[in-house]
Amino acid sequence: MRISKTRAVCGVAATALLLGCIATQPQLRQFVPALLKATVMTMQITAGAACVAVPMALIAALMKMYAPLPLRWLAIGYIEVFRGTSALVQLFWLFFVLPHFGVELQPVPASIIALGLNIGAYGAEVVRGALQAVARGQWEATIALNMSFATAMRRVIIPQAVVAMIPPWGNLFIELLKSTSLVSMITVADLTFRAQQLNQFTFKTVPIFTLVLLIYLVIAVLITIGFRTLEGRASQGMRRKS
Known part of the structure; x- marks a missing residue:
């Protein structure tokens, strides 16, 4: 774990150094402020969508596994629809179709909701798999201790499942970051949108998109570094408890 983390840190340092060297070139300095401002928007959308995705994934997984049949069908429908259709189409549907039903969303909220629901559907299967991976003996122990279902989930099952969830959630967050490039299609001034604008005005395609x-x-x-650190701490915490 330490070696992997060191390699990751070296990788981001080398990439940041290369980015800095390119960005300080005289012919590219003019693009840096606009791209950095757009980067902030990209990170805000990523963070907002993550705040939607994580609770949606947990709720959908628990409903699919333990809820009464109508709620279970609802969870299955959500998961299958958002996993089985394009994220771009989902984004267009929220932004262009909902107004026909009297619901209008601004570009940024529509982007956050669409991407959050999309990643949440994938995350629900991650949560479900992690919960099912908890040893059966842990469930039996909660029954022997006369714990309620809610207490057992909160104190025993979910803490153990979280350790297994962290690596795939890291992949999903990276996928979420990359998916933010889609929001340029509904005029959100994210990193991709701003790069396209700069390219249209200057025709300096190679340096602009290299920076991006x-x-x-x-x-x-x-x-990646953040999730590996989180995974290491979660694993250490579980070892101390055991």
Whole structure:
């Protein structure tokens, strides 16, 4: 774990150094402020969508596994629809179709909701798999201790399942980051949108999109480092409890 973390840190440092070297070139300095401002928007959408995705994944997984049949069908329908259709179509549906039913969403909220629901559907299967991976003996122990279902989930089952959830959730968060490029299609001024604008005005395609590629890479590596650190701490916490 330590070696992997060191490699990740070295990777992000090298990428950031390369990004800095490119960004300080005289002919590219003019693009940096606009791209950095757009990067903030991309990170805000990523964070907002993550705040939607995580609780939706947990709720949908628990409903699919333990809820009464009508709620179980609802959870299954949500998971299958959002996993089985394009994220871009979902984004268009929320932004362009909902107004026909009297519901209008601004571009940024529509982006956050669409991407959050999309990633939440994938995350629900991650949560379900992690819960099912908890040893049967742990469930039997909660029954022997006369714990209620809610107490057993909160104190025993979910804490153990979280350790198994963290690595795939790291992958989903990186996928979420990459999916934010879709929001440029509904005029959100994210990193991709701003890069396209700059390219149309200056025709400096190679340097602009090289900068954008490196920015996305730095953020993705930072997400990877964060989740590996979280995974290590969660594993240590479980070992101390056991």
